Amino acid sequence: MPVTLESRLRQIQVFNLNHEVYCAGTECACSEVTAVVVDENPRTGERAPRRVTRRAPGSLTLLARERRQGLPESVLQVAEVRAAIERGAVRVVEQTAGRPHRIPATQPAREE
Numbered sequence: 506m507p508v509t510l511e512s513r514l515r516q517i518q519v520f521n522l523n524h525e526v527y528c529a530g531t532e533c534a535c536s537e538v539t540a541v542v543v544d545e546n547p548r549t550g551e552r553a554p555r556r557v558t559r560r561a562p563g564s565l566t567l568l569a570r571e572r573r574q575g576l577p578e579s580v581l582q583v584a585e586v587r588a589a590i591e592r593g594a595v596r597v598v599e600q601t602a603g604r605p606h607r608i609p610a611t612q613p614a615r616e617e
């Protein structure tokens with residue numbers, strides 16, 4: 506079931522989405538980054554560029570007070586997200602499928 510997260514802060518928050526944790530429950534959100542490293546041959550001292558591909562974890566950015574819907578449930582397993590929820594920096598919005606979004610806290614008394 507998709508998850509809705511809401512930022513409680515008036516500042517931007519960025520969470521790194523750990524591949525082992527986050528991508529396990531959804532399609533891989535990582536991007537592949539190609540870097541060129543220079544290898545030096547220890548015998549000849551010759552330098553040769555070599556391309557290496559690294560997996561860079563995806564990230565989730567929440568803008569100030571942003572509410573983001575449709576996140577995979579595995580986002581709640583990501584350590585950085587869990588910590589933010591525990592600090593109160595992020596709130597998990599309850600799923601209200603088929604129910605009205607806002608229920609008034611107090612019903613005005615009606616006299617007829």
Ligand SMILES: [Zn+2]
Nearest residue numbers: 524528533535
């Ligand atoms: Zn991944």
